[in-house]
Amino acid sequence: MMFEDFIEMLDKPRKSRGGYMARCPAHDDKSPSLSVKSADGKILVHCFAGCTANEIVTSLGLNLFDLY
Secondary structure (H helix, E strand, C coil): CCHHHHHHCCEEEEEECCEEEEECCCCCCCCCCEEEEEECCEEEEEECCCCCHHHHHHHCCCCHHHHC
């Protein structure tokens, strides 16, 4: 999966330092808590509310292998 395609799947992504911030699809997010970056052809996700990468991608209908 391409980084840009992943970003388009997110709710209200906005550019931030080195990547994007968006509402996390794995929980009821009222403000952006999901950080998404691209590094070495991989998509890196981090939810500051504590959702795991697996929870995030599963909620989008993907699996972890789609990030690599």
